[in-house]
Amino acid sequence: MSKTGETPRFRRVVLKLSGEALAGSRGFGIDLDVVKHIAEEIREIHELGVEVAVVVGGGNIWRGVQAQKAGMDRATADYMGMLATIINAMSLQDALEKLGVDTRVQTAIEMREIAEPYIRRRAIRHLEKGRVVIFAGGTGNPYFSTDTAAALRAAEIEAEVILMAKRVDGVYDSDPLSNPSARRFTHLTYRDVINRGLGVMDSTAASLCMDNGIPIVVFNLTKKGNVKRAVLGEEIGTQVGGSSMPDDERARAEQKMKEIVEATRREFAQIRTGRANPALLDRITVEAYGDVYPINQLASISVPEARLLVIQPWDRKVLPNIERAILKSDLALTPVSDGSVLRITIPTLTEERRRDLVKIAKKVAEDMRVAVRNTRREAIDALRAKQKNKEITEDDLKKGQEDIQKLTDKFIAEIDALLEAKEAEIMEV
Numbered sequence: 001m002s003k004t005g006e007t008p009r010f011r012r013v014v015l016k017l018s019g020e021a022l023a024g025s026r027g028f029g030i031d032l033d034v035v036k037h038i039a040e041e042i043r044e045i046h047e048l049g050v051e052v053a054v055v056v057g058g059g060n061i062w063r064g065v066q067a068q069k070a071g072m073d074r075a076t077a078d079y080m081g082m083l084a085t086i087i088n089a090m091s092l093q094d095a096l097e098k099l100g101v102d103t104r105v106q107t108a109i110e111m112r113e114i115a116e117p118y119i120r121r122r123a124i125r126h127l128e129k130g131r132v133v134i135f136a137g138g139t140g141n142p143y144f145s146t147d148t149a150a151a152l153r154a155a156e157i158e159a160e161v162i163l164m165a166k167r168v169d170g171v172y173d174s175d176p177l178s179n180p181s182a183r184r185f186t187h188l189t190y191r192d193v194i195n196r197g198l199g200v201m202d203s204t205a206a207s208l209c210m211d212n213g214i215p216i217v218v219f220n221l222t223k224k225g226n227v228k229r230a231v232l233g234e235e236i237g238t239q240v241g242g243s244s245m246p247d248d249e250r251a252r253a254e255q256k257m258k259e260i261v262e263a264t265r266r267e268f269a270q271i272r273t274g275r276a277n278p279a280l281l282d283r284i285t286v287e288a289y290g291d292v293y294p295i296n297q298l299a300s301i302s303v304p305e306a307r308l309l310v311i312q313p314w315d316r317k318v319l320p321n322i323e324r325a326i327l328k329s330d331l332a333l334t335p336v337s338d339g340s341v342l343r344i345t346i347p348t349l350t351e352e353r354r355r356d357l358v359k360i361a362k363k364v365a366e367d368m369r370v371a372v373r374n375t376r377r378e379a380i381d382a383l384r385a386k387q388k389n390k391e392i393t394e395d396d397l398k399k400g401q402e403d404i405q406k407l408t409d410k411f412i413a414e415i416d417a418l419l420e421a422k423e424a425e426i427m428e429v
């Protein structure tokens with residue numbers, strides 16, 4: 001609990017400020033009134049007891065990529081960009097300290113006269129002591145961005161979230177400034193961010209967040225009180241990743257459906273056709289060395305011809321044991337031994353037997369389709385419950401339902417394709 005009696009959702013956060021955020025409406029340089037506003041916002045969450053680390057950009061002063069386009073060496077231009085972030089960091093430190101908030105700047109490029117070098121453990125100590133830490137100098141490497149620096153530092157200091165400050169209310173399906181009917185996403189997956197180029201952060205940064213499970217909240221910094229709303233866990237902006245996501249349900253459903261398709265494959269492999277298939281022997285167990293083994297632990301099984309299985313035991317002595325086990329099984333197959341290998345010729349099937357087998361295969365496929373549909377129902381029920389609890393919005397529910405329907409269609413089509421192939425195999429003369 002904080003001095004104000006409000007309970008923040010996050011204990012430690014990384015706030016990512018782009019250089020442009022400090023530039024205000026001018027779009028370049030530093031607007032001190034804007035910096036003051038940002039410092040006030042930071043003070044507000046600091047007073048809630050939240051540990052705040054800030055990563056600042058430098059795009060208001062210098063952008064490496066643009067300078068490269070104008071003919072500069074990329075690495076040099078990037079180092080200039082990193083220096084720009086240090087200038088920004090210093091202005092923010094000054095504004096925070098004016099408000100009485102203890103602040104340390106740590107830079108990825110050493111500059112001991114004006115800031116501490118970046119030392120992870122020391123940064124964490126500062127945070128624990130209630131100091132705001134500003135990470136400047138990006139990652140210290142050219143070809144990276146300060147978004148990547150934010151992801152990297154968040155992972156290193158084990159921040160619970162990255163708050164991505166923007167000048168719009170979140171992530172939209174099209175530009176909200178030019179398209180009045182643009183829709184804001186309330187939740188997105190990391191994959192959405194990486195694959196759809198939604199302008200949240202670059203793909204290097206997003207991958208790092210995804211791999212380390214760091215959620216991101218994209219929100220509008222220009223609205224007063226928004227930083228606080230974000231740390232209190234209010235639904236503002238767009239959330240990327242994190243728990244209580246419709247994605248969790250989707251991922252769970254996808255996993256289950258995959259398993260069902262795998263089970264279909266296994267069941268089909270057990271249906272014997274005129275074609276030789278090592279899986280036919282999967283269920284055979286052999287008594288040997290005073291124990292019982294699955295056949296494939298005692299022998300290799302190969303298919304040199306379409307109707308021929310050859311079983312080669314690792315140890316000749318167990319050949320008779322394997323032969324006995326096959327004869328004893330309900331497979332009605334007759335192995336022929338030459339003393340070192342067993343050969344099994346698969347008999348051709350009668351027309352009637354083929355029809356029966358097709359019926360069996362169809363029944364398997366139908367059971368599996370039902371299992372996929374049950375998985376869909378469970379996933380959608382879970383999403384409905386989440387929406388009722390206000391964990392997700394109506395929009396999330398709708399999108400989640402659509403996604404789960406798509407998965408259902410995809411996996412049912414896979415089962416249908418497996419069935420079709422199996423039927424063709426059974427009917428093959």
Ligand code: UDP
Nearest residue numbers: 018019057058059064078081138139145146
């Ligand atoms: N930069 C870099 N490596 C880093 C971070 C930043 O080379 O790890 C350079 C790069 O040239 C970039 C500039 O610093 O264009 C400013 O950073 P960025 O564009 O990420 O700032 P923002 O867009 O957040 O203002």
